[in-house]
Amino acid sequence: MKVTQLDCLCVILLHLLHTAGSEKFEVLGPTDPIVAVAGDDIILPCYLKPNISAEDMTVDWLNLDFKDSRVYRYQNHRIIRDYQIPYYRGRTSLFEEELWRGNTSLKLTRVQGTDEGRYKCFIKAKSWYDDFTIQVLVKERGGMGLLCESEGWHPEPELAWLDSKGVHLSAGPPETHRDFKGFYRVKQHVIVQETDTNRFTCRVQQSRINEKMETEVHLLY
Ligand SMILES: *[C@@H]1O[C@H](CO)[C@@H](O)[C@H](O)[C@H]1NC(C)=O
Numbered sequence: 120m121k122v123t124q125l126d127c128l129c130v131i132l133l134h135l136l137h138t139a140g141s142e143k144f145e146v147l148g149p150t151d152p153i154v155a156v157a158g159d160d161i162i163l164p165c166y167l168k169p170n171i172s173a174e175d176m177t178v179d180w181l182n183l184d185f186k187d188s189r190v191y192r193y194q195n196h197r198i199i200r201d202y203q204i205p206y207y208r209g210r211t212s213l214f215e216e217e218l219w220r221g222n223t224s225l226k227l228t229r230v231q232g233t234d235e236g237r238y239k240c241f242i243k244a245k246s247w248y249d250d251f252t253i254q255v256l257v258k259e260r261g262g263m264g265l266l267c268e269s270e271g272w273h274p275e276p277e278l279a280w281l282d283s284k285g286v287h288l289s290a291g292p293p294e295t296h297r298d299f300k301g302f303y304r305v306k307q308h309v310i311v312q313e314t315d316t317n318r319f320t321c322r323v324q325q326s327r328i329n330e331k332m333e334t335e336v337h338l339l340y
């Protein structure tokens with residue numbers, strides 16, 4: 120049989136289709152929401168199956184709740200910062216050393232409440248693309264507010280919150296009031312995180328006359 124030009128074209132087309140087919144992949148990630156604590160760094164997992172290299176692909180991370188939704192783009196082996204939501208600048212990165220094995224997870228640092236939303240990991244090769252969407256929830260770090268208040272002092276005392284090792288805790292601004300007889304009332308708030316002992320001390324003292332009062336609080340979380 121004589122090979123016509125048409126046959127030849129068909130063979131080439133088939134070959135092209137086959138090449139394209141070999142690049143097929145799925146993009147996968149977690150189906151459960153990622154729960155982040157405000158202030159922490161998180162990883163939004165996303166990877167290719169089969170685990171082929173994504174180094175030559177375009178990796179887009181989008182926040183679907185924004186109109187101009189680009190959180191991060193990797194293309195032609197580099198980061199593309201154009202059209203990145205300014206708010207994510209400097210806070211997002213890929214694990215570039217992991218791309219060769221199809222790991223296109225995004226690292227997001229210093230999570231804020233406004234980072235909550237749906238993130239799409241969109242991966243495009245020459246003739247194939249796929250995507251996966253992850254839900255991110257942000258919760259505030261838990262803590263317990265404690266208030267220490269003491270009255271009837273003269274001269275003005277100092278108030279301090281301490282942990283069980285006697286280390287000063289950073290507390291809110293101290294408040295001082297004087298009653299009509301000229302005595303001082305002091306109070307101060309502190310927000311404490313759970314510790315192994317959960318014991319905290321409020322100390323009120325007048326260093327000048329060396330008088331001191333302490334109250335220990337034991338929290339049962
Ligand atoms: C890719 O996946 C296969 C099996 O699923 C595994 O054996 C192999 O180590 C993986 N390769 C890389 C580079 O992670």
Ligand SMILES: *[C@@H]1O[C@H](CO)[C@@H](O)[C@H](O)[C@H]1NC(C)=O
Binds near residue numbers: 217
């Ligand atoms: C991707 O890389 C990051 C950083 O090394 C790692 O924490 C994560 O588990 C990797 N994900 C997959 C699917 O291999």
